[in-house]
Amino acid sequence: MSVTVILSGLAFAWPDSRAVFTGLDAVFGEGRTGLVGVNGAGKSTLLRLIAGELRPSSGDVRVAGSVGYLPQNLILDADRRVDDVLGLAETRAALAAIEEGEAGEAQFAAVEGAWDVEERTHATLDRLGLGHVGLDRRAGQLSGGEVVLLGLAAQLLRVPDVLLLDEPTNNLDLRAKHYVHEAIRSWRGALILVSHDRETLELVDRIGDLRDGDLSFYGGNLSAYEAAVAAEQEAAERTVRVAEADFRREKRELADTQVKLARRQRYGKKMFETKREPKVRMRKRAEDAQIAAGKLRNTHLDRLNQARDRLQEAKDAVRDDAEIRIDLPDTKVPQGMQVLELSDVELATGQVVSLSVRGPERIALIGDNGTGKTTLLHTVMRLAEPRSGTARTFVPARFLPQRLDILDDNRSAVDNVSDTAPSAGDNAIRAQLARFLLRGRQADQLTGTLSGGERFRAALATLLLAEPAPRLLLLDEPTNNLDLASVRKLTQALESYSGALVVVSHDVPFLRDIGISRWLRLGSDRLEEVDPL
Structure with missing residues (x-):
């Protein structure tokens, strides 16, 4: 699998200083990658950074080849013609001039061998259920779903090396979603897809899980990802239980040690008060006992702190996916x-x-x-x-x-x-x-x-x-x-x-x-x- 997108130490923050990424490293290869994560995790922001619409605060975004980007909630000027949205207006005008015998060197250069551009365009529109949409129509005459499909058609006609799709099935009816799914299935380059739609995410080759500013990859589609996460969570919860038991044991051992040390201190104090040994020897014994007690106490405290750290690390690995519970x-x-x-x-x-x-x-x-x-x-x-x-x-x-x-x-x-x-x-x-x-x-x-x-x-x-x-x-x-x-x-x-x-x-x-x-x-x-x- 060849590498198509490399993110190195990527950092980005909004003007109000809200940080989205603080040092993200990730690699995307060929094939279809689905990006998932909670609302606000930065999925759309990441696509815009890869597309070049946003500049990172620091770090690098490197892309091998051209990038096509279909944003969420695509908005087009109502007076804009369909052929202009598809990037064909200049080529069509040049072809019309050549057919009328009024062409010059500039018109032939604009065509660049794309003599069948209208046929190829209509074939692409047909694939997306837009065969009824004429190239001279205005964007304002199209429905919201047709605008999304038209935006996708524009990207498919460009054939970019990396295609970025942000919620392409939002607000689409079942028929339009079918066309988008077929386009995703047939895509042969690199595709990075942000979606919350389960059916759409079943079409990808791997899932990128964006969580707390970090990106973890899982092979397979959404079902495979959910199975892997469930297995991870089961293992993480077992680790928490082990860490909790370890933490409780260390607390008990520390408490037992403190009781033993207290007894020794009381015994040493009694020996000193009754003067059963020379003062020099008792003072030396007391100093040695304090040093030994300090080392023992520190050893147990270190072990307790380590157990506490392991427990916190284990808890951090468990996802906090609380469930809504209502009784009405x-x-x-x-x-x-x-x-x-x-x-x-x-x-x-x-x-x-x-x-x-x-x-x-x-x-x-x-x-x-x-x-x-x-x-x-x-x-x-x-x-x-x-x-x-x-x-x-x-x-x-x-x-x-x-x-x-x-x-x-x-x-x-x-x-x-x-x-x-x-x-x-x-x-x-x-x-x-x-x-x-x-x-x-x-x-x-x-x-x-x-x-x-x-x-x-x-x-x-x-x-x-x-x-x-x-x-x-x-x-x-x-x-x-x-x-x-x-x-x-x-x-x-x-x-x-x-x-x-x-x-x-x-x-x-x-x-x-x-x-x-x-x-x-x-x-x-x-x-x-x-x-x-």
Whole structure:
């Protein structure tokens, strides 16, 4: 495997002096590398450093060959033409001039033998499901998913030696994700991929785990990485148990030694007071005893400190991946109980929808981007008016939007929960927030300053602890922008939830993990039940 990217003593800090890396050494080779780590670990920052968008504070980034970079949340000028985004505008203009017989030396130089550029471009667009997109169209006419695919097409056409992808499947529907996955599978150069999407990370050859400013590599895809980490953690926990036993033994031995030394001191003092031996000999014996006692005490203290260090080192090797644990009996919905009824509801997007939800059903709402899934949730929550028909909920319902704008970012998590649960006391709220892993300072911190995962947990707590307790929960793309650890925590929380769920998501592994019982697809004209994915 040839080396493509070398990081040597890489350091980087933001203008406010927050350090991201302080001396990172790493080597990336050919093949597909997936970068994982908690939100805020520096994954996107690392890609920008490799791409040259950021300059390191110190250290070196060396890349063998050209670099292609697709950033997260790609934004294009609405008036920019597709061929310009793809880097073809000049070549197409030159070809047009040559065809019209108005070409000069500059036009032929611009073509440089790329006479079939449009054919190759259309083939690449077809591979990504963009065959319908004309090269003269404007970026503003494309959907968000199409913009991402267009950005990927631009990189594929360049054929860089190193391709960097930052969350390329975010906000993409299942069809668009399929095209991205096919592009990743077929990539033959070096690829470094940041993603929280499990299906995407199953396509890589190795995983780079970015943690506490350091990067550890594991061979294989996400499943192999998780198995390796689980084995590491099991070994680390065994080491902690051994180190704890060693530490306790050293403490006992030190205590025993101190008791013995105290007895000797009392005996020596008694001998001196009774003057059973000459003073010179007793003084010499006392001095020797003090020296010996000091050495013995220091030996045991050294051994105790070494045992303490080994214990701390063993504890540091154990990952602190605490789990969300909640108990919300008031959310329970009996089997067969009517929860939601949509009767011939015509959405603002045009579809006529009928739907009945009974008992603690768990429903996945899937479909292509732009079909109106969010509109349907808004209609249920009376945030959007239907054109006709009736939408009724029969139990308390709550809605978690993509942007988490149920939170007041200028107030703490405690205050946000207090607003939705006014009868709950401060201590009760803090106890519940602790179960959502928001303790002490985090619970009192302004939610706008929390990390992505912390802010999400604050929103989830605000939702689930509301009064009355929600017995119908509507979630809109809840795993978007969450790291793998946060997705696991969300899954744990929803496993504890005993009400009905309607979830809009393109994250199929997540939907399977939370036990979806019905799969509904919203198309351009109707809502239909489909087989489980």
